[in-house]
Amino acid sequence: MIDDTPPDDIPSTPDDDAEAVRREAGEAESSRASRSWWDRNADEYQLEHGEFLGDARFTWCPEGLDEADARLLGDPSALRGARVLEIGAGAAQCSRWLADQGALPVALDLSYRMLQHARRIDEQLDRVTPPLVQADATVLPFADGSFDLACSAYGAVPFAADTARLMREVHRVLKPGSRWVFSVTHPIRWAFPDEPGVEGLTATASYFDRTPYVEQDETGRAVYVEHHRTLGDRVRELAAAGFRLVDLVEPEWPEGLDSEWGGWSPLRGRHIPGTAIFVCVRD
Numbered sequence: 001m002i003d004d005t006p007p008d009d010i011p012s013t014p015d016d017d018a019e020a021v022r023r024e025a026g027e028a029e030s031s032r033a034s035r036s037w038w039d040r041n042a043d044e045y046q047l048e049h050g051e052f053l054g055d056a057r058f059t060w061c062p063e064g065l066d067e068a069d070a071r072l073l074g075d076p077s078a079l080r081g082a083r084v085l086e087i088g089a090g091a092a093q094c095s096r097w098l099a100d101q102g103a104l105p106v107a108l109d110l111s112y113r114m115l116q117h118a119r120r121i122d123e124q125l126d127r128v129t130p131p132l133v134q135a136d137a138t139v140l141p142f143a144d145g146s147f148d149l150a151c152s153a154y155g156a157v158p159f160a161a162d163t164a165r166l167m168r169e170v171h172r173v174l175k176p177g178s179r180w181v182f183s184v185t186h187p188i189r190w191a192f193p194d195e196p197g198v199e200g201l202t203a204t205a206s207y208f209d210r211t212p213y214v215e216q217d218e219t220g221r222a223v224y225v226e227h228h229r230t231l232g233d234r235v236r237e238l239a240a241a242g243f244r245l246v247d248l249v250e251p252e253w254p255e256g257l258d259s260e261w262g263g264w265s266p267l268r269g270r271h272i273p274g275t276a277i278f279v280c281v282r283d
């Protein structure tokens with residue numbers, strides 16, 4: 001299912017030269033920007049974070065909360081034989097962990113290069129690669145009721161313009177009673193500079209301003225986009241799509257974790273939440 005043609009819309013502007021602005025960015029522009037940004041940055045992402053992520057570990061966030069401990073996906077024995085959709089899977093580390101529990105994962109991502117990393121890891125480990133699907137999470141290429149569970153660790157949700165549609169799509173492909181569990185940057189972080197040091201502890205923007213964060217090239221074309229929803233927005237989107245929110249997990253920074261991940265650091269982790277994990281059940 002992987003589109004083997006290399007993306008032809010990779011902007012020539014290096015990311016360092018991009019200009020950061022706040023402006024509207026629709027679905028098509030956001031999707032195009034995300035696909036080419038993650039294609040360009042997949043190698044660096046895996047090099048920088050691959051060790052922390054592990055090849056077959058399911059970690060929800062830079063705070064290092066592991067599914068093996070947190071059990072947010074529900075009864076571990078129910079994973080055996082379950083058809084699981086991982087959204088924004090990157091190099092499919094979580095899908096590998098799920099397969100080790102006896103589940104039948106499908107790893108979906110927008111980025112061809114990210115999925116190539118999934119293949120690379122499986123080749124290195126001499127493992128069978130789970131089905132890899134290159135697609136946008138807002139237009140899922142699956143029949144209604146195809147999955148028993150859906151999950152996402154920081155994949156797709158922060159980058160999609162129309163997350164109400166994404167939630168409806170996930171609802172459509174799940175069977176009734178299934179869980180949908182996803183982690184995102186905690187919405188409160190939107191108000192703070194994305195810096196790991198003390199400058200990241202002073203609110204400089206409005207939590208209520210939903211205008212997207214956009215990095216654009218010299219022609220004004222978006223090369224990276226992030227979309228913000230307040231906690232209330234997320235709850236309303238989930239309810240409107242037909243999900244029941246059963247938990248909202250805000251992992252605390254654990255004692256002894258010294259590593260930083262972009263704007264996530266022990267210093268900031270002691271003061272403000274960095275991750276929100278929504279645990280939902282499809283009606």
Ligand SMILES: C[S@@+](CC[C@H](N)C(=O)[O-])C[C@H]1O[C@@H](n2cnc3c(N)ncnc32)[C@H](O)[C@@H]1O
Pocket residue numbers: 031034038053087088089090091108109110111114135136137138152153154155156157159160
């Ligand atoms: C921060 S990475 C997380 C990857 C992986 N879950 C992990 O924990 O390493 C975000 C991933 O979401 C993917 N992504 C971004 N927008 C997407 C979309 N609209 N549909 C599907 N995947 C998307 C990116 O290609 C990238 O692999």
